[in-house]
Amino acid sequence: xxxxxxxxxxxxxxxxxxxxxxxxxxxxxxxxxxxxxxxxxxxxxxxxxxxxxxxxxxxxxxxxxxxxxxxxxxxxxxxxxxxxxxxxxxxxxxxxxxxxxxxxxxxxxxxxxxxxxxxxxxxxxxxxxxxxxxxxxxxxxxxxxxxxxxxxxxxxxxxxxxxxxxxxxxxxxxxxxxxxxxxxxxxxxxxxxxxxxxxxxxxxxxxxxxxxxxxxxxxxxxxxxxxxxxxx
Amino acid sequence: xxxxxxxxxxxxxxxxxxxxxxxxxxxxxxxxxxxxxxxxxxxxxxxxxxxxxxxxxxxxxxxxxxxxxxxxxxxxxxxxxxxxxxxxxxxxxxxxxxxxxxxxxxxxxxxxxxxxxxxxxxxxxxxxxxxxxxxxxxxxxxxxxxxxxxxxxxxxxxxxxxxxxxxxxxxxxxxxxxxxxxxxxxxxxxxxxxxxxxxxxxxxxxxxxxxxxxxxxxxxxxxxxxxxxxxx
DNA sequence: TAGATATATTGATATATGTCATTATCTTTG
DNA sequence: CAAAGATAATGACATATATCAATATATCTA
Numbered sequence: 092x093x094x095x096x097x098x099x100x101x102x103x104x105x106x107x108x109x110x111x112x113x114x115x116x117x118x119x120x121x122x123x124x125x126x127x128x129x130x131x132x133x134x135x136x137x138x139x140x141x142x143x144x145x146x147x148x149x150x151x152x153x154x155x156x157x158x159x160x161x162x163x164x165x166x167x168x169x170x171x172x173x174x175x176x177x178x179x180x181x182x183x184x185x186x187x188x189x190x191x192x193x194x195x196x197x198x199x200x201x202x203x204x205x206x207x208x209x210x211x212x213x214x215x216x217x218x219x220x221x222x223x224x225x226x227x228x229x230x231x232x233x234x235x236x237x238x239x240x241x242x243x244x245x246x247x248x249x250x251x252x253x254x255x256x257x258x259x260x261x262x263x264x265x266x267x268x269x270x271x272x273x274x275x276x277x278x279x280x281x282x283x284x285x286x287x288x289x290x291x292x293x294x295x296x297x298x299x300x301x302x303x304x305x306x307x308x309x310x311x312x313x314x315x316x317x318x319x320x321x322x323x
Numbered sequence: 324x325x326x327x328x329x330x331x332x333x334x335x336x337x338x339x340x341x342x343x344x345x346x347x348x349x350x351x352x353x354x355x356x357x358x359x360x361x362x363x364x365x366x367x368x369x370x371x372x373x374x375x376x377x378x379x380x381x382x383x384x385x386x387x388x389x390x391x392x393x394x395x396x397x398x399x400x401x402x403x404x405x406x407x408x409x410x411x412x413x414x415x416x417x418x419x420x421x422x423x424x425x426x427x428x429x430x431x432x433x434x435x436x437x438x439x440x441x442x443x444x445x446x447x448x449x450x451x452x453x454x455x456x457x458x459x460x461x462x463x464x465x466x467x468x469x470x471x472x473x474x475x476x477x478x479x480x481x482x483x484x485x486x487x488x489x490x491x492x493x494x495x496x497x498x499x500x501x502x503x504x505x506x507x508x509x510x511x512x513x514x515x516x517x518x519x520x521x522x523x524x525x526x527x528x529x530x531x532x533x534x535x536x537x538x539x540x541x542x543x544x545x546x547x548x549x550x551x552x553x554x555x
Numbered sequence: 556t557a558g559a560t561a562t563a564t565t566g567a568t569a570t571a572t573g574t575c576a577t578t579a580t581c582t583t584t585g
Numbered sequence: 586c587a588a589a590g591a592t593a594a595t596g597a598c599a600t601a602t603a604t605c606a607a608t609a610t611a612t613c614t615a
Contacts, residue, residue, distance in 0.1 A: 182461035218447040229414035
């Protein structure tokens with residue numbers, strides 16, 4: 092069986108794991124199931140690229156994905172790290188049908204591609220689903236505002252602190268955590284050069300705030316990190 | 324008559340000026356009209372403040388308003404300049420019912436405050452309106468991505484160029500344009516200190532790219548400004 | 556396993572940008 | 586109109602951050 096079109100369970104099983112389908116009835120889930128393609132991505136593989144047509148609504152069921160804006164001079168800005176079960180849905184869907192950021196697997200991942208028409212018709216016909224979606228978009232928007240402040244008003248230690256807290260609380264949800272993100276990725280999350288990111292990590296390490304060993308991180312002094320985040 | 328509760332025409336007249344009500348029928352417009360309070364703000368007056376409860380959906384019918392995030396150390400980041408007829412609607416509505424940015428009139432302005440319940444029920448019951456709203460939120464989101472890149476990857480000349488182009492094309496829609504924004508506001512739009520903003524403006528002036536006289540701006544060489552915007 | 560390639564680390568240096576102090580200009584107000 | 590207050594402009598200086606170059610370490614591959 093071709094691994095790129097390998098079908099597993101249905102959307103019902105994802106419903107148990109994720110809240111994003113909670114307000115869909117069995118009929119609606121079947122609708123999605125019907126037009127669904129399951130795709131496997133290896134770590135490092137591009138899932139979709141900024142500037143290309145946005146034809147699917149994408150749902151991540153396994154692995155982790157970074158979404159990032161490709162800016163100038165080959166510099167990227169990572170917007171978020173997505174984990175299962177969460178959808179990856181850009182603003183292009185309701186605007187110009189284009190991708191406005193790129194998505195890349197940072198671990199071996201599995202995603203379901205669903206026809207956009209199905210998604211849009213669900214939004215139109217199920218007010219609960221639409222409201223849930225608006226809630227999700229809103230949360231994302233609030234997070235973006237925090238990101239704005241972090242990136243434009245904090246200096247490097249504050250930004251790295253924010254990234255470490257984000258990884259601990261939102262991405263890996265554990266304290267000693269292992270990441271597959273490179274140092275360049277950490278820099279792209281905090282809007283600085285990789286050399287600067289490395290330097291700040293070393294400072295935190297020297298001050299006993301964190302423990303770093305390759306890609307294994309442990310935050311030893313959370314309070315201190317929160318303080319650094321707040322004082323910029 | 325108290326100027327703070329002075330009622331004029333109905334929403335129908337706004338419908339003619341703005342696309343945001345285009346998919347509402349007369350009955351729905353009447354629904355809004357019924358729960359609508361028209362408020363006048365003088366230039367410089369705060370319309371709502373970040374951190375306070377978000378209880379209304381606000382529609383600007385006259386004047387201009389800046390929306391801005393209040394960050395650390397009394398530094399603000401201006402998100403957008405809103406002009407009539409456009410609504411000002413934060414993500415708090417579908418999240419925590421809080422304002423996540425502040426809004427201040429930068430010209431004498433008139434805004435309609437509408438009950439949020441009415442707005443939400445329109446979203447639930449009129450799929451076209453919901454889709455239109457999603458379109459609007461999406462456009463905002465796309466603009467935010469551009470803002471991210473401008474603020475985090477461009478240096479000062481590129482950021483000031485972006486602001487000038489934004490004011491010319493999106494806010495005042497004319498080339499010699501007069502603004503009521505202060506130099507501090509221009510700095511808050513481009514994420515830098517007001518001294519730096521002033522310096523860059525002077526450089527542009529010395530290079531013959533713009534003409535500045537107090538708050539009167541004219542972009543003499545648009546191509547040059549676009550180039551500066553793109554090269555960072 | 557060795558060589559090759561990518562990634563991480565460190566130091567030296569250049570530069571973009573913020574801060575502070577001072578003066579100039581505009582705006583308000585009694 | 587003059588005084589006072591706000592806003593704008595400029596220069597000198599400090600510093601955060603990027604860049605470049607060199608080395609170290611890890612990872613892949615033949």
